Amino acid sequence: MRAAIYNGQKSIDLTELPAPAAGDSDIVVKNIYASICGTDVAVYMHGPETGHRVTPGGEFGHEMVSEVVQVGKDVQDIKIGDRVYPYPRLAKGDPGRAGTVGGFSEYVLIPDARLNCQVYPVSEKISDREAALIEPFTVGCRAARRAEPKAGENAIVFGAGTIGIAAAIALKYFGCGRVMICDTSDFRLEKAAALGFEVCNNGNEDLKEAASSFFGEAPGLAGLTADVDI
Secondary structure (H helix, E strand, C coil), X not given: CEEEEXXXXXXXXXXXXXXXXXXXXXXXXXXXXXXXXXXXXXXXXXXXXXXXXCCCCEECECEEEEXXXXXXXXXXXXXXXXXXXXXXXXXXXXXXXXXXXXXXXXEEEECCCCECCCEEECCCCCCHHHHCCHHHHHHHHHHHHHCCCCCCCEEEEECCCHHHHHHHHHHHHCCCCEEEEEECXXXXXXXXXXXXXXXXXXXXXXXXXHHHXXXXXXXXXXXXXXXXXX
């Protein structure tokens, strides 16, 4: 099978490896799509010392959607043909290598596979390309949930990358009435605006003025300010 191996700063080999075989408690998945994480870019440009969980010599990539192609005889509730999201921290049984799961390989062995633990089922409502973004979406969703949003509250998200946009979507889903996304990249802000979000380039716009215009004003410690809860 083809596989991308991470060897360190600006060093990735696309090579051939033996295809994995499932043991009694394992499954093998075939990757359908993989997305490129900011972590992947960081360790490629700057090396593994950036603090990300990417192991030199390991099969690169961790944001993927996959199809089950082998199932061990002791595996429960998973069958050949299932479309799944492999959870990077547990897919290989080692949270320390969550960035080198094998998302850029053709096939991945998932040992001791359990449904809703190492892998999660993917709804038919989600396309393959969208499903490749499940991992970063979970990060943005968790951030939004930790803000404890309440129905009708207003929120600003700083950063219009994949995770920032995911957080904004989640805030709307959790009930926020209005959400603004800020960034210094017009390219990213165009993507956010196309999804229906109010946007502000806080690198060349007055954020307080833009936010006050969009959200209205409310009393703050230093006087009137934008009426923002989160």
